[in-house]
Amino acid sequence: MNVFKLKETPSQTAGPYVHIGLMPQYCGVATPPQLGAGSCPPEVEITGTVWDGDGVPVRDVLIECWQANAAGDFSDGGHAQWQRIASDFDTGVWRLQTVKPAATTDTAPHVLLWIVARGINMGLHTRVYFGDDDHACDATLTHVPQERRSTLIARPSSHDPNLYHFDIRLQGDGETVFFDV
């Protein structure tokens, strides 16, 4: 039998109109219904902005979020632990409402993020951790230079323990760590 090793299909930018395909209602396309709209009663909320290298909010960004459940498991059935969020077209602020994932033996609680937008040629993988957790056990963070780890950690609000702030910087000072995974 001939078995060919194929090359992965090259990535291309999602472009400015990615919402039509992935979050149709968000940009005014009435059908079909949106997938990844969030199905659990939220416990925690993470908000932030994606900033470009000129300090301008990325107002057309779309982020996919994938996480463990409250028992630390990644489900192999369905998509309840997956969400799509987009920044506000005017302000650039995005908001993720979810249940807090549990820690496992070698990971601290975290949400995997995949970021696509116009001007991003290949979706960027990153993670958000929670600032009030202990991250010492996390095997992934040991691969991140110490001085850049803070770019992966959401800051808890001083007045609401369930509210976190997490900015993503695509370029320049405080550039967020993106993964080759």
Next chain:
Amino acid sequence: MTLPPHLNRRDLDWHPPALAPAYKTTRARSPQHPLVYIPQTAGDLSGPTFGHGDISSTDADLLTNFAAPGQSAIGQRILLTGRVLDEDGRPVPNTLVEIWQANAGGRYRHKNDSYLAPLDDNFGGCGRMLSAADGRYAFKTILPAPYPWPNGPNSWRPAHIHFSVFGHAFAQRLITQCYFEGDPLIGHCPIAKAIPSSDAVDRLIARLDLDGSSPFDMLAYTFDIVLRGRQATVFENRKEGT
């Protein structure tokens, strides 16, 4: 915890680099640090799954999925089919394939698109379906038109359809664009040309499939999509005679 087999490392030189200066928007949106390598964990190797209850069978027909009853989108009707495969050539079944596109005038149904080509009341531009057991997908739609964009003084995108594919692991997630055989604008497009290898660009070009066409109805184009494969099942190509 037992993890599923790891995915092959991504060949980052095959994909477009983050910074492609001729594609202006990448200048401020490209990370300057190289990607940080991390071993794949449970989250990277799992991903959301979708079933036939999540979508409707009509979602794959863009000719009618937004149209008024009895109406159809305006434009050249096409059947766009292909297979979702992994790097070992095996089908990727039951995975969500989503597409979006401009209409036959080059206009997107999006609040941020103000191109002067008119909207088509019967065309939304969003389609999706699950790949079959053999990895096959098929969309009925219209051939989108090229459209201008504010990159240079006179920049036009080749006709294209955007594709989003999941695979079975979050680290396989892929968004790309499908171009059409014979379009002279492909060679002028800074987004397509951000890809370093012309062989790689060629992989994004859907081929006319005259045999697959429906006479008096639709021309067919084929476009296969390859996702990252699993390391445990990598087959080495043997040289002939060995």
